[in-house]
Amino acid sequence: MEHMPNLTFEEHDFTCQPGETVLDTLLRENCDIPNGCRQGVCQSCLMRSLDNAPSASAQLGLKDTLQQQNYFLACLCRPEQNMTIELPNQQGAWIEANVVKKQLLSPDILRLVLEYETEFHFFAGQFINLKRPDGLIRSYSIANIPHHENILEFHIRRLPAGQFSTWVHDELEIGMELTISQAQGSCHYLPGRAEQPLLLVGTGSGLAPLWGIVTDALVKGHSGPIYLYHGSRDPDGLYLEDEMREMAMEFENFQYTPCLSGDTMAADYARGRAHDVALSSAHSFKGWRVYLCGHPEMVNQTRKMAYLKGASLNDIYADAFHVASIEK
Amino acid sequence: MSATVDTTVNETLFDKIGGAPAVNAAVDIFYRKVLLDYRINRFFENTDMDTQMAKQKAFLTMAFGGPNNYTGTDMRNAHAQFIKMGLDDSHFDAVMEHLGATLEELNVPPELIAEVAAIAESTRNDVLNR
Numbered sequence: 001m002e003h004m005p006n007l008t009f010e011e012h013d014f015t016c017q018p019g020e021t022v023l024d025t026l027l028r029e030n031c032d033i034p035n036g037c038r039q040g041v042c043q044s045c046l047m048r049s050l051d052n053a054p055s056a057s058a059q060l061g062l063k064d065t066l067q068q069q070n071y072f073l074a075c076l077c078r079p080e081q082n083m084t085i086e087l088p089n090q091q092g093a094w095i096e097a098n099v100v101k102k103q104l105l106s107p108d109i110l111r112l113v114l115e116y117e118t119e120f121h122f123f124a125g126q127f128i129n130l131k132r133p134d135g136l137i138r139s140y141s142i143a144n145i146p147h148h149e150n151i152l153e154f155h156i157r158r159l160p161a162g163q164f165s166t167w168v169h170d171e172l173e174i175g176m177e178l179t180i181s182q183a184q185g186s187c188h189y190l191p192g193r194a195e196q197p198l199l200l201v202g203t204g205s206g207l208a209p210l211w212g213i214v215t216d217a218l219v220k221g222h223s224g225p226i227y228l229y230h231g232s233r234d235p236d237g238l239y240l241e242d243e244m245r246e247m248a249m250e251f252e253n254f255q256y257t258p259c260l261s262g263d264t265m266a267a268d269y270a271r272g273r274a275h276d277v278a279l280s281s282a283h284s285f286k287g288w289r290v291y292l293c294g295h296p297e298m299v300n301q302t303r304k305m306a307y308l309k310g311a312s313l314n315d316i317y318a319d320a321f322h323v324a325s326i327e328k
Numbered sequence: 329m330s331a332t333v334d335t336t337v338n339e340t341l342f343d344k345i346g347g348a349p350a351v352n353a354a355v356d357i358f359y360r361k362v363l364l365d366y367r368i369n370r371f372f373e374n375t376d377m378d379t380q381m382a383k384q385k386a387f388l389t390m391a392f393g394g395p396n397n398y399t400g401t402d403m404r405n406a407h408a409q410f411i412k413m414g415l416d417d418s419h420f421d422a423v424m425e426h427l428g429a430t431l432e433e434l435n436v437p438p439e440l441i442a443e444v445a446a447i448a449e450s451t452r453n454d455v456l457n458r
């Protein structure tokens with residue numbers, strides 16, 4: 001007979017049912033554990049084992065420093081042995097921020113600007129978890145670079161019946177307060193190798209982190225060519241076009257290619273899906289740095305293709321905008 | 329553990345090749361070759377890239393004579409599902425080919441490549457479940 005491992009959390013013992021993740025077990029026992037994607041992406045369910053080490057597969061994507069301290073993602077961890085676990089020291093982990101601006105960039109993409117007062121470190125392109133007053137959490141990517149005004153910019157796409165996104169679009173008001181996590185993820189620009197060609201591909205609101213990354217790269221003096229492909233089915237899904245074209249005029253090494261995959265024929269747009277257009281633009285991506293953001297399928301497919309066409313996996317940075325699946 | 333000045337005498341194969349950094353460099357080249365090879369890439373189709381990369385690292389670490397906990401039974405279990413898909417000597421030979429070519433690309437000296445090949449070769453019967 002198989003032995004079911006025990007979890008000790010806040011001085012209670014819980015038994016894992018077959019196939020359950022740590023997150024499943026704790027939620028079933030009505031423990032209050034932050035969580036978002038339940039697919040190991042957003043890292044909001046970060047926990048730490050105080051005794052037995054979690055399996056390596058529950059630590060995928062965590063910084064090596066955290067891995068060493070037995071941090072793991074509760075939604076990925078199917079325990080093989082008993083563990084005593086705790087939530088990470090939350091001191092300073094969540095901060096408050098105020099809504100200072102809401103602006104529609106396209107029929108369904110909203111620019112949300114928050115202002116924070118506490119010290120906050122981030123790179124453009126990283127994402128943070130936004131928490132609604134009732135506790136609902138979703139991840140959104142940061143579209144701006146840090147500056148003295150202490151603001152964060154997000155591009156939030158309205159999903160039909162999407163709980164968080166429709167709430168942001170319809171109900172969130174200027175002046176209201178939101179809780180935000182620390183900036184996370186490794187999808188951001190790093191100085192060094194300034195002459196490396198950069199390829200950036202995004203669909204929909206995936207432009208948010210890419211716009212931030214391009215700005216950051218240019219500000220930090222990236223000298224190699226930078227190619228940005230932004231894709232949508234129809235022109236309504238593309239946004240910030242004028243800003244992008246202006247930036248392309250100003251910086252000789254920056255090239256912007258909006259792509260339309262639908263039936264619309266229009267001058268100034270490439271025809272086809274952004275990643276197809278991007279991948280066929282060069283013979284080899286050996287030595288390139290690649291950034292991919294947006295639709296998970298696009299991100300995964302393009303990651304593989306860019307790798308097969310020569311890009312080193314260490315040079316491919318990706319944020320798949322996983323949408324939490326509905327609970328069964 | 330004691331610090332030694334002269335490491336050439338008892339350096340392991342794994343150290344000579346370059347240890348973990350060498351595995352990281354090799355996996356990028358090796359895995360691309362495997363995925364582009366129509367003879368064998370069907371075995372690698374249905375797993376996500378991060379998981380696959382981690383397993384390829386395990387494979388290379390083992391072939392480079394590095395630390396690993398794999399037994400013959402583990403090798404049999406890991407590849408059993410592929411036997412059902414028709415895994416045979418020809419596929420094994422293809423993997424050996426890519427392993428050698430990868431190390432050549434990384435300018436590993438021929439005598440070390442031969443040692444790596446011998447380690448990988450020694451798993452043939454387990455991998456092919458014989």
Ligand SMILES: Cc1cc2nc3c(=O)[nH]c(=O)nc-3n(C[C@H](O)[C@H](O)[C@H](O)COP(=O)(O)OP(=O)(O)OC[C@H]3O[C@@H](n4cnc5c(N)ncnc54)[C@H](O)[C@@H]3O)c2cc1C
Binds near residue numbers: 139140166323
């Ligand atoms: C790392 C990361 C970064 C992200 N960054 C951003 C960002 O910068 N901007 C952004 O807008 N989003 C981003 N997302 C996605 C975001 O976190 C939310 O998942 C998204 O806003 C939906 O949340 P919701 O509560 O509105 O929808 P939910 O209430 O969670 O419901 C989503 C429902 O919509 C359905 N659905 C999924 N896709 C579609 C579709 N295309 N059309 C119609 N229905 C659909 C799903 O089946 C699901 O049932 C990011 C996600 C991750 C993991």
Ligand code: HEM
Binds near residue numbers: 407
């Ligand atoms: C040359 C000798 C070989 C050795 C030493 C070897 C070793 C390994 C190791 C250590 C793993 C990881 C196992 C785990 O931790 O789950 C693995 C996985 C794998 N091997 Fe091999 N392997 C060899 C040959 C092959 C061949 C010839 C093929 C097919 C062409 C193959 C296909 C795979 C696949 C697809 C996986 C991933 C399995 C999974 O995702 O679960 N291997 N191998």
Ligand code: FES
Binds near residue numbers: 037073
């Ligand atoms: S990483 Fe576990 S809930 Fe998102």
